[in-house]
Amino acid sequence: MARIVQKYGGSSVGDTERMKRVAQRVKQYSDEGHQVVVVVSAMSGTTDQLIAQAKELHDNPSEREMDMLLATGEQQSVAFLAMAMHGYGCKAESFTGAQAGIETDGVHCKARIKNIDPERIERSLEKGNVVIVAGFQGASEEELITTLGRGGSDLTAVALAAALNADVCRIYSDVDGVYTADPRIVPEAQKIDRISHEEMLEMASLGTKVMQARAIEFARNFDVELEVRSSETDEPGTLITRESEEMEDKAVHGISLDKDEAKITISRVPDTPGIAARLFQVIADSSVNVDLIVQNVSEQGYTDISCTVPEADLPRFETDLAEKIRTELNTDEITSDKSIAKVSVVGVGMRTHSGIAATAFQALADADVNIKMIATSEIKISCVVPLDDASKAVRTLHQAFGLAEKTSGDE
Amino acid sequence: MARIVQKYGGSSVGDTERMKRVAQRVKQYSDEGHQVVVVVSAMSGTTDQLIAQAKELHDNPSEREMDMLLATGEQQSVAFLAMAMHGYGCKAESFTGAQAGIETDGVHCKARIKNIDPERIERSLEKGNVVIVAGFQGASEEELITTLGRGGSDLTAVALAAALNADVCRIYSDVDGVYTADPRIVPEAQKIDRISHEEMLEMASLGTKVMQARAIEFARNFDVELEVRSSETDEPGTLITRESEEMEDKAVHGISLDKDEAKITISRVPDTPGIAARLFQVIADSSVNVDLIVQNVSEQGYTDISCTVPEADLPRFETDLAEKIRTELNTDEITSDKSIAKVSVVGVGMRTHSGIAATAFQALADADVNIKMIATSEIKISCVVPLDDASKAVRTLHQAFGLAEKTSGDE
Numbered sequence: 131m132a133r134i135v136q137k138y139g140g141s142s143v144g145d146t147e148r149m150k151r152v153a154q155r156v157k158q159y160s161d162e163g164h165q166v167v168v169v170v171s172a173m174s175g176t177t178d179q180l181i182a183q184a185k186e187l188h189d190n191p192s193e194r195e196m197d198m199l200l201a202t203g204e205q206q207s208v209a210f211l212a213m214a215m216h217g218y219g220c221k222a223e224s225f226t227g228a229q230a231g232i233e234t235d236g237v238h239c240k241a242r243i244k245n246i247d248p249e250r251i252e253r254s255l256e257k258g259n260v261v262i263v264a265g266f267q268g269a270s271e272e273e274l275i276t277t278l279g280r281g282g283s284d285l286t287a288v289a290l291a292a293a294l295n296a297d298v299c300r301i302y303s304d305v306d307g308v309y310t311a312d313p314r315i316v317p318e319a320q321k322i323d324r325i326s327h328e329e330m331l332e333m334a335s336l337g338t339k340v341m342q343a344r345a346i347e348f349a350r351n352f353d354v355e356l357e358v359r360s361s362e363t364d365e366p367g368t369l370i371t372r373e374s375e376e377m378e379d380k381a382v383h384g385i386s387l388d389k390d391e392a393k394i395t396i397s398r399v400p401d402t403p404g405i406a407a408r409l410f411q412v413i414a415d416s417s418v419n420v421d422l423i424v425q426n427v428s429e430q431g432y433t434d435i436s437c438t439v440p441e442a443d444l445p446r447f448e449t450d451l452a453e454k455i456r457t458e459l460n461t462d463e464i465t466s467d468k469s470i471a472k473v474s475v476v477g478v479g480m481r482t483h484s485g486i487a488a489t490a491f492q493a494l495a496d497a498d499v500n501i502k503m504i505a506t507s508e509i510k511i512s513c514v515v516p517l518d519d520a521s522k523a524v525r526t527l528h529q530a531f532g533l534a535e536k537t538s539g540d541e
Numbered sequence: 542m543a544r545i546v547q548k549y550g551g552s553s554v555g556d557t558e559r560m561k562r563v564a565q566r567v568k569q570y571s572d573e574g575h576q577v578v579v580v581v582s583a584m585s586g587t588t589d590q591l592i593a594q595a596k597e598l599h600d601n602p603s604e605r606e607m608d609m610l611l612a613t614g615e616q617q618s619v620a621f622l623a624m625a626m627h628g629y630g631c632k633a634e635s636f637t638g639a640q641a642g643i644e645t646d647g648v649h650c651k652a653r654i655k656n657i658d659p660e661r662i663e664r665s666l667e668k669g670n671v672v673i674v675a676g677f678q679g680a681s682e683e684e685l686i687t688t689l690g691r692g693g694s695d696l697t698a699v700a701l702a703a704a705l706n707a708d709v710c711r712i713y714s715d716v717d718g719v720y721t722a723d724p725r726i727v728p729e730a731q732k733i734d735r736i737s738h739e740e741m742l743e744m745a746s747l748g749t750k751v752m753q754a755r756a757i758e759f760a761r762n763f764d765v766e767l768e769v770r771s772s773e774t775d776e777p778g779t780l781i782t783r784e785s786e787e788m789e790d791k792a793v794h795g796i797s798l799d800k801d802e803a804k805i806t807i808s809r810v811p812d813t814p815g816i817a818a819r820l821f822q823v824i825a826d827s828s829v830n831v832d833l834i835v836q837n838v839s840e841q842g843y844t845d846i847s848c849t850v851p852e853a854d855l856p857r858f859e860t861d862l863a864e865k866i867r868t869e870l871n872t873d874e875i876t877s878d879k880s881i882a883k884v885s886v887v888g889v890g891m892r893t894h895s896g897i898a899a900t901a902f903q904a905l906a907d908a909d910v911n912i913k914m915i916a917t918s919e920i921k922i923s924c925v926v927p928l929d930d931a932s933k934a935v936r937t938l939h940q941a942f943g944l945a946e947k948t949s950g951d952e
Contacts, residue, residue, distance in 0.1 A: 146597040180617070186557040187624040195627075198635050199620035202613035206591070209610035213598040216606070224609050229684060273640060 132297040133165045133255075137265065137287035139303040140174035142361035143207055146214075149173075152302075152361065153214035156260055160220055165255045167294060169265045169287040170211055172203025193238035197267075197277045201226070204264035204283070211262050222260040225250065228269035230261075232286065236270030240279040243268060243286075243348075246293035263290065281342030288345045292352035299349070299356050300367075301341060306360035307368035308333060308340055310533040311385040315521045318534040323366075325383055326373035332476045332510045333386045346370065373478055381483035382531040385524050388472040391421060391438040393503060393514055394447065396455060397463035401433040405459065409435060412458050416451050418443045422472070422505040422512060436503055438514065441468050470502060471520035474512040475527055486531075487511050493530035499523045543708040544576045544666075548676065548698035550714040551585035553772035554618055557625075560584075563713075563772065564625035567671055571631055576666045578705060580676045580698040581622055583614025604649035608678075608688045612637070615675035615694070622673050633671040636661065639680035641672075642704075643697065647681030651690040654679060654697075654759075657704035674701065692753030699756045703763035710760070710767050711778075712752060717771035718779035719744060719751055721944035722796040726932045729945040734777075736794055737784035743887045743921045744797045757781065784889055792894035793942040798935050799883045802832060802849040804914060804925055805858065807866060808874035812844040816870065820846060823869050827862050829854045833883070833916040833923060847914055849925065852879050881913060882931035885923040886938055898922050904941035910934045 136156065143149045152168075159166050180199050184191045191199075208224035215222035231247035254261045265283025270276050278285050284301060291299035307321040308330065325333075327350035331343060340358055349356050349370065359367025377383075399405055406425060413420055422438045439447060444466060452464050480486050490511055494501055499522060503514035515523045528534065547567065554560045563579075570577050591610050595602045602610075619635035626633035642658035665672045676694025681687050689696050695712060702710035719741065722730040736744075738761035742754060751769055760767050760781065770778025788794075810816055817836060824831055833849045850858060855877060863875050891897045901922055905912055910933060914925035926934045939945065 146594060149598060183557060183621065184624055187560060187621055188628040191624045192627055195620045195623045195635060198623070198637075199617055202616050205613050205616075206610055209606045210594065210598055212606045212609070213595055213602045216603055217599045224606060226609075226686075275637075 131163045131165065133167075133294060134159055135167045135169065135287050135291040135294065135296045135299045137169040137283055137299075137301045138171065138361055139283065139301075140171040140177070141304045142302055143170055143211065144174040146210070149210055149214050150217070153211060153218055153220070155361070156211075156215065157218050157220045160260050167251060167255070167261045167263060167290055167296070168211065169263050169283055169290060170204060170207040171265050171283040172200075172207055173210075176203040176206070194274065197238045197275050200277055201264070201267045201275045204266050208262045208264045215260055215262070220260060221258050222262055223254045224262040224264070225254075226264045227267035227286065228273070228275065230263045230290070232268035232289070234268040234270055234276040234278070236272065236274060236276055238274075238276055241268060241270070241276035243278070243289050246289055248290070248293045251290070251294065279342075279344075281345070284342040284345035285348060288349045288352075288354050288356065291354045292348070296354075299354055301356060301358045302361035303340070303358070304360065304362070305340055305358070306363060306365055307358055308370075308384070310383065311524050311528045312387060315387070315524050316385075316528045316534075319528065320534065322368050322383060324369045324371060324374075324377065326377055326478050327370055328373060328509055329377075329383050329476050329478055330370045332474065332507070333384055341370075378479040378482050380477065381479035381486050382475050382477035382533065383479075384476050385527045385531075385533065386474045386476060387520060387524050388474075389517060389520060390441050391470065391472055392441045392444045392466055392468040393436060393438050393470045394464070394466045395434060395436040396459065396461060397434045397465070398432045399435060399459050399461050401427065401431055405433070406435060408458055409455065412454050413437075413439075413451060416446065416454075418447060418451065422503065422514070424503050424505055438470075438472065438503070444468055467502075469517040470514050471517050471523070472512050472514050473520065473523045473527065474510050475531065476510045478509050480509050480511075489530055490527060493526050494523060497522055497526040499526065542574045542576065544578075544705060545570055546578045546580065546698050546702040546705065546707045546710045548580040548694055548710075548712045549582065549772055550694065550712075551582040551588070552715045553713055554581055554622065555585040557621070560621055560625050561628070564622060564629055564631070566772070567622075567626065568629050568631045571671050578662060578666070578672045578674060578701055578707070579622065580674050580694055580701060581615060581618040582676050582694040583611075583618055584621075587614040587617070605685065608649045608686050611688055612675070612678045612686045615677050619673045619675045626671055626673070631671060632669050633673055634665045635673040635675070636665075637675045638678035638697065639684070639686065641674045641701070643679035643700070645679040645681055645687040645689070647683065647685060647687055649685075649687055652679060652681070652687035654689070654700050657700055659701070659704045662701070662705065690753075690755075692756070695753040695756035696759060699760045699763070699765050699767065702765045703759070707765075710765055712767060712769045713772035714751070714769070715771065715773070716751055716769070717774060717776055718769055719781075719795070721794065722935050722939045723798060726798065726935050727796075727939045727945075730939065731944065731946070733779050733794060735780045735782060735785075735788065737788055737889050738781055739784060739920055740794050740887050740889055741781045743885065743918070744795055752781075789890040789893050791888065792890040792897050793886050793888035793944065794890075795887050796935050796938045796942075796944065797885045797887060798931060799885075800928060800931060801852050802881065802883055803852045803855045803877055803879040804847060804849050804881045805875070805877045806845060806847040807870065807872060808845045808876070809843045810846060810870050810872050812838065812842055816844070817846060819869055820866065823865050824848075824850075824862060827857065827865075829858060829862065833914065833925070835914050835916055849881070849883060849914070855879055878913075880928040881925050882928050882934070883923055883925050884931065884934040884938065885921050886942065887921045889920050891920050891922075900941055901938060904937050905934060908933055908937040910937065
């Protein structure tokens with residue numbers, strides 16, 4: 131008998147028919163004698179509809195009230211799924227995040243999980259129930275409803291798997307796994323059988339939106355093994371797991387793409403100590419999230435700094451922030467470019483295989499893709515390229531690293 | 542400065558426009574310096590839609606899960622109303638029933654309020670907030686979400702008014718008060734300015750569906766003065782209050798009508814002690830609610846017993862219960878009649894005015910309305926009449942007691 135946590139996304143429970151299919155799948159595992167804890171998102175469309183109604187009442191609704199409102203989406207899902215389970219003669223009980231013992235730090239709309247008290251879930255499991263928990267939500271110490279941010283149901287599942295010492299944590303959705311590249315761009319992309327948390331983290335934060343990055347980070351920190359798979363088939367998906375030696379056999383595991391960033395360059399900044407700190411403090415004060423940062427010396431006494439920010443933050447940058455930076459850094463030369471994309475080569479093997487960067491740059495050069503910015507970490511190389519060349523860059527790199535052949539490290 | 546509890550029904554908050562109008566009305570009172578606690582129902586249609594979805598998943602959904610599901614309707618309403626209040630620059634905080642300290646006995650779908658801990662509401666009021674509480678719901682000691690049954694938001698409002706020592710408790714809806722009779726049947730019916738809890742209770746349980754009967758009972762027990770008024774106008778409505786002497790000046794305050802009952806007659810029951818107890822125990826065991834009961838001696842050694850039950854329970858009665866009663870009471874003569882209506886004359890003054898019953902029966906006789914059953918209490922006289930004669934009976938009695946003239950006891 132295993133203890134299994136399963137998470138179903140909004141599209142997997144998007145209507146009553148799909149809800150029933152999920153119930154049947156859950157029942158299979160329960161019938162086999164496993165203890166099953168199911169985390170469910172709001173039915174697809176529900177959250178967007180509630181947000182639209184809220185906007186009719188206030189341009190910028192209070193975050194406390196948004197949490198109160200949006201938490202109802204998942205609460206409806208868990209009740210519906212419990213009813214569907216009962217319909218198949220399976221014992222089941224639903225719980226809100228608060229009832230499931232998920233305690234958060236109380237920051238509305240982007241709460242962090244502080245603690246999970248799984249006692250109530252344990253009691254319900256002991257009584258032979260399938261336990262159904264509302265994803266995306268918890269309660270603060272003051273018993274205020276708090277939500278974990280978009281995609282927060284993944285985090286709920288991972289955190290529960292850790293707190294309950296689950297044997298398996300499966301994330302079901304409408305994709306059947308993590309691919310070496312987006313199959314819409316690279317038709318010969320392969321499903322990856324096994325990938326490390328670190329790589330998945332780079333893939334997730336770099337735009338392969340299979341799972342919420344925070345959930346993967348949590349899984350890495352608490353050593354939770356995850357599987358991403360389809361809710362429509364019985365095929366195995368992609369295992370996201372602790373790094374193993376075989377994974378390094380292959381230098382590169384995937385190519386990810388993010389088209390939603392913009393590039394900002396501040397040129398001819400006086401090159402004095404602390405200049406970067408001041409710049410990014412100004413930016414941070416405006417709650418603009420910076421992703422890549424690159425600094426170059428341009429000419430004596432001056433430096434250029436480039437960074438990427440979410441494209442959605444660019445208008446705010448241009449109207450408000452740019453002026454502050456001009457004043458703070460005493461420079462006029464601030465340019466922005468939203469016609470860019472970030473293409474990244476990801477793989478833990480990179481650490482032990484040399485020449486990966488060179489191969490990547492050469493391949494892009496051969497394909498006439500101009501690289502505007504480069505940033506690297508231990509396990510990834512990111513290149514900012516013109517938006518129009520994004521797909522070509524992904525295809526080029528996918529081919530350069532032979533990813534169309536089966537890539538999993540464990541075979 | 543007064544402390545005011547206001548309750549808005551589902552149609553008063555049926556869409557975002559109406560939600561905004563409610564917000565403006567609440568703001569008026571808040572601006573005048575009053576402390577305002579608002580109880581809100583689910584937006585009209587929401588509850589029915591959720592029930593319909595539930596039925597797609599299970600013919601007879603678990604009551605625990607129905608509570609989990611339906612409580613989201615009110616939770617959405619309170620968040621929306623808080624946002625609307627913020628939109629008008631008014632401080633407001635929303636609370637679920639559980640957060641508002643409403644503790645119930647844990648009976649799902651028809652919980653009773655056991656206790657209210659108003660501490661959290663008091664703190665929010667002290668901070669200058671309008672406090673918005675989800676009606677219809679609470680939580681059991683085990684922190685399970687429980688609902689109070691249809692119309693339970695009225696009960697929430699009355700119970701909060703009692704717990705908070707409110708000066709005023711106003712029930713807003715799409716009717717502007719309690720009338721001497723249904724204005725659709727008696728166009729000259731008058732709005733009643735002031736009525737006692739006891740009379741209102743008889744009116745409510747006798748089919749004048751302005752307010753939930755349990756809420757009025759609670760108000761009577763805790764001496765909460767209520768006002769029923771329209772959410773669309775600023776007109777005063779009907780005050781439901783402790784009985785006062787002036788109220789007795791007028792013998793009859795209103796005529797109520799209930800068309801949703803059926804009459805059951807069990808004839809030639811052996812007239813032995815305990816026979817009624819056995820009969821109604823059998824009926825109670827099937828959870829059929831009995832309203833009126835009349836027993837007559839028919840011939841020596843035998844008796845007839847008639848009662849009325851909700852028409853909705855009649856099929857259950859005919860298939861299942863009738864057989865049990867035949868066995869238990871050893872009688873074959875069980876008949877039922879759903880083409881009946883119950884017309885009631887209500888007034889606290891009845892106790893001190895004689896001849897009310899005689900006047901009522903004579904008026905019905907003059908109008909050729911056949912009375913099939915009579916039952917009386919201290920402050921009402923109910924007659925069961927043929928369904929086809931129901932409207933005529935109401936009009937006849939309305940006229941017989943001169944109710945078209947202004948009837949309030951306080952003028």
